[in-house]
Amino acid sequence: MARESTKLIANNKKARFDFFIEETFEAGVVLHGTEVKSLRMGKCSVKESFIRAEKGEIFVYNMHISPYEKGNIFNKDPLRVKKLLLHKYEINKIMGQIAQKGYTIVPLTVYFKGSLVKMEVGLARGKKLFDKRQDIAKKDQRREAEKDFKVKNL
Structure with missing residues (x-):
């Protein structure tokens, strides 16, 4: 069996900066037809999007998929609410964790897996300001180390 290819469509870098990602789900x-065509062209944003669990189902809000140029009357609202498909035990696990204080679900990436559109969803806990400062300091240290390494190897 051939390995299914994955093609990244959109990434939410801010989510990893603002939250500790405890666990991820696929x-x-x-989606509707013209939305998939628009995604194939890479016209998607998950920066402002968020996820809610309602009545045993999980929905993503504010995920912007630009209207397909050739779609005319078949185009849907770019910011419409989209349902996420997960197994029942995954939904129950997520809803149990959300009931705890400080946990939320965030969209991390949107990608094609074969011909299907998938979203990586993270079970996350919010970071405090000092946690973010530590991340920035680590990033600066890593950047300096790479810079020193590059200079030494010239």
């Missing part, structure tokens, strides 16, 4: 996204 969820399918319910």
